[in-house]
Amino acid sequence: MKYILKKVTTMLITLFVVSVLVFFSFSLIPGNPALSKLGTEATPERLSALEHEMGLDKPVVERFGEWFTGVLRGDFGRSYSYNQSVTSLLKEKIATTLILSVMAIVICVVISLPLGIFMARKSDSKLDIVFSAVNQIIMSIPSFFSGIILTLIFGITLKLFTPGAYVPYHSDLIKCIGYMFFPALAIALPKISMVSKLLKDTVIKEAGKEYVRTAYSRGNATKAVFYRHVLGNALIPVITFLGMTFADIIAGSIIVEQVFSVPGLGRILLTSISGRDYPVIEAIILLLAFFVVLSNLIVDLLYHKFDPRIHV
């Protein structure tokens, strides 16, 4: 319990530091949200009126104070660009990105676990060389590029899906998941090769350990030893890796969303950065930071559970 409390405190401090850094770094870089909105129509009078409306005429420390107390109350402020509350603006986008990320991780697990085990069992054969080579290649292709390739093959040539015809999840969940399959696959591909390689390596390592030899020498059947002992132990580092990958996958989806025109967090983050929509940027970055520290926390807790040796 004390362990969890300590972890949660560290997590909150991290989030606070992130929000301070983001807030102040955006007040340092050039660009002005009011000017960005007015564009070339800006006259000094309209500019100062809009800056006042946005509260930009106040000193940055005061603005941070106002924003931060708002966040504590669950109020992330209003978007400059859309004139609506950040919470209502981002709700749908967060759900979209989460659907995509969860699908990516499901695809990753479903494919990489059987694949890793299969590869470990075939590690002596010639097949292994082919596997390792292909794995290495897929691992090194960035997901935005494989996204373009997937669109070209399955979208334009085979016409299995219509590029850009995203269907929002609230209007048709099944169609939405159908459209998201290929973006999710693009995100999952490099992760699949990483996870299956990791699993293969740990399985081989575990299988070579003395307790396995002892189990075999006592006349135990091969399959039982493999699934009960070897795999059980080999999965611990894999689960840790998957946990950490989740944050990575959310970040990765931001880029892949651009390729497949999925209107999730990624697109709104990019446009709000270029439009200097500070409240939206702040909220999204805080959210991403939250996902990262949260998945780290979960990994820590999993360690705690799987490996009784870790005690604090």
Add this chain to the structure above:
Amino acid sequence: MKRRIIALLLVSAITAVALCGCGGDKTEGGSSKITIGIPQDLEDSLDPHIAVAAGTKEILFNIYEGLVKPDSDGNLNPAVAEDYSISDDGLTYTFKLRDGVKFHNGNKVTADDVLYCIERNADDGSGNALISAFLNIDSYSADGNDIIIKLKEADPDFLQYMTMAIIPKDNANPDTNPIGTGPYKYVSRSPQENIVLKRFDDYWGEKAYIEDVTLKICANADTIVMDLMGGSIDFFARITTAQAAQLKDSDYEILEGTMNLVQAMYLNNAVKPFDDARVRQALCYAVDPDEIIDLSFDGKGTPIGSSMFPAFGKYYIEETNDVYNKDIEKAKALLKEAGYPDGFTFSIKVPSNYQPHIDTAQVIVEQLKAIGVTAEIKLIEWDSWLSDVYTGRDFEATVIGVDASSMTARSMLERFVSDSSKNFINFNDPEYDKLLKEALTTVDDTKQTELYKQCEWILTNDAANVYIQDLAQLVAINKKFTGYEFYPIYVLDIAKIKPAE
């Protein structure tokens, strides 16, 4: 055995999910539905009096109308007003409201609504006028269905400002709940995703052809061709020449119009060496717009020689093009005269999100090498461009397109008055200031046109900027649709698009 079954189940689950993605969501051939791709979301207010971005205004054109409304030839036609008259001294404007014009919420447009809109634009509550020309209004009042506006001084361009959108007085949130009188009414929006419009069936004039319109945001320029070919959008109003080439043998027709802007290498007239007119002229002699258009734009584009583009008709002077025909020797001589016999080095700041301007800048850099001038391109983010270059005027040269906010010569030329806040090039010529001021208050059309033309000549002869071209606008439209019309201003008139027979 059990393992095989699980594997089989997993494989079939994946294929099932994958197959769900195919078909189904393609835009159907249905005649009264169109999906239009737009390059950016309307990150702006939907309040027509507050909205400023060109990309917002071109969409709002379908939702709102003024007392008068421009057509595709640039003429102003009565819209919410049925008729108007201007007194002989040019000081009194009388608009007669059209009977039975309804707002999208079903209410009739009243004289009160019109007065409210004038008031709102003349003073935004903090003493600023949203339309600066409204500062010239002496008084306005309603007499039954007549709106009478009296001006302090005659302003021949005043009618242009009556394209100001008429909105209902009782709408508390014009920002997020747009209600107008236009051929389309607003249904919903989802940020970074789409904006949905529906035909307004109680429209006073010729009703739109297509019932349901979805404006889909295609923020990623690289996927536009894929979106078009895949059929997820039917129309895109601004594609590049490269994209047009990719769409050559497809279901899309490529229409060619003009962007209606002045693309130029704008020079900061206040910094060395561009404070010397001879240096600016030398650059004009060295840069060849035709070559730029051929190299970077597939020959599509109209060279221009001053701050005016052809769609302006009577104000446009074609001869300004021929003042600086490419002449390397003359350019070198001018540089020598100005004290730069060995040339000089300067930087061109170009906004990184406008590929046409980057392409143009690259050709300019090559062309300037011939006269020993070394230019270096600095790509900057649009937002930094606005704050550093446009407002801060911290630049030597920049390649950009400047458009007109309304169909008036004033909107193109007034920015170069020495004390204008929009005069980002720091152009300073007392003669220009005098002529423009005179033009603004001249009621006689011929005389006024003449004065504006003199201003244009000053910009050309003084080489205020290195003028390049009015870019070609390439529109991709699915062959299922027809009827798209180009406007001399930045609007996208959806009501004219109709299903092809």
